[in-house]
Amino acid sequence: MKKIGLLSLTFLVFNIGFGQIYAPEIQVKNIPNNSVGIGTPNPYYMLDCRFVNTDTKFLTGNSGNWGANGIRIENQTSTLGGMSSLHFRIGTSDTHLATIYRGENLSDLGIFFEGALTHLFKPGLFGLGTANPYYSMHSVFNNSNTSFTGGNNGNYGSNGLRLENKSSVLGSMSALHLRVSDADTHIAAIRQGSNNADLAIFSEGAETVRFKKNGNVGIGKNNPNYKLEVNGVVRANSFSAVAPPWADFVFHDDYQLSKLEEVEDFIKRNKHLPGIPSEAQVKEKGVDLVEMNKLLLQKVEELTLYVIRQNKDLSKQKELIKKLLQTQKTNQ
Known part of the structure; x- marks a missing residue:
């Protein structure tokens, strides 16, 4: 019995020394570099993990087993700020995806570029450029640009949030959807042609306000011909205008x-x-x-x-x- 165990161990060490492991669950193949397959005899990636799991959500289990197969990276430290991370490197560029320990049953997910935290996911909150987001999406940056200066590929020299629709079809939209209870509002850029888009506000799918590239604004009008064109009644406490020669x-x-x-x-x-x-x-x-x-x-x-x-x-x-x-x- 001891001889069989010793032979098995020798065989396993021998194969590990040559960069290959064989087991029904874990297999290594040279195609052309060493690839590891978990649950598959034909891995197509450096690490190819395949499994069948009918779980549709993560259920609490013993010792942090949440009822869904995958890859687990565990740091057993209980020190606040301790991290369990994935390290991605391309050339000399480094990116880390890390879970950051915040206390018992509490952690954040952070993205680091060259060691600097740039994106942070807290429970229900997302921070860009901040480690302490206070809103569902909280972006913080330091930029001294006082105008939008044209650059390559539509980069206009000012930080912010960018939503891009690459469609060149007239009328295509890139939109921000705001919902309160069952009420929906959209703020959308609407393509009008090359380097030309309108900004529009929609309420329950119906357009209410249109801002044109030439500075014209339409309320109830989607093609205003004046600086302010209103389709409806305007009420104000006062009205002041620059008058011609009186x-x-x-x-x-x-x-x-x-x-x-x-x-x-x-x-x-x-x-x-x-x-x-x-x-x-x-x-x-x-x-x-x-x-x-x-x-x-x-x-x-x-x-x-x-x-x-x-x-x-x-x-x-x-x-x-x-x-x-x-x-x-x-x-x-």
Whole structure:
């Protein structure tokens, strides 16, 4: 019995020395380099693990057995911050994927590039550039760029979050989906052509706001032709606009006030005031509120001048009537 055991051990050591292990569960093949197969006699990778497991979730078991086959790397330290990791190297570049011990039954998952922690997964939280994420996704970076400067492959010189859809089909979208309970909102970039995309906000799948590359914004309009175009009623506590030259030129000494007879004739022929857009023009082009306010003020100022002129005429007429009455009384 001892001889059989010794022969078996010698055979195993001999094969290990030549870089090969043979067992029904573990096999090594030269194709062309040593490859290890677990559960397969024909490994195609340096480590090829194959198994059949019908478990659909990880169930707590004895000694940390969670009911699903796979690869296990265990560090039995109980020191806080202790790590169990996978080391990936390409050329002289090193990346580590590590579980970081935080306490009993508690650990984080970290990604390290060249020894520096860049991504951290805490229970329910994900950190980019931070070891202490406070949100479901928390990105921290230090970048002094004050503008987006064009670079190769669309890299515009400022850190942040990038969502990329490589489709060149017009109307293709790259979107951020925000959900609260059963309410859905999407913020999406919509391809319009080469180096041209709109930004749109969708509520329950319906577009509500559109931002164009030229700076135009549409609310209820997906192709706004103005800096702000709204399809609906706008309500505000106040409104301020930069006005064109105001209508006070009416009070300048050289302003030619039209005769009332001329105004009357124009109204009879055109059915609107001189200098005021017609109903047909308003229906076709809309109303420029700032310009219309200026025109309305101009008409009020003209009316004021007409009233002042008529008041002067009335005063002269009163004075003339008074003199005529005095003359009539004297002659009686």
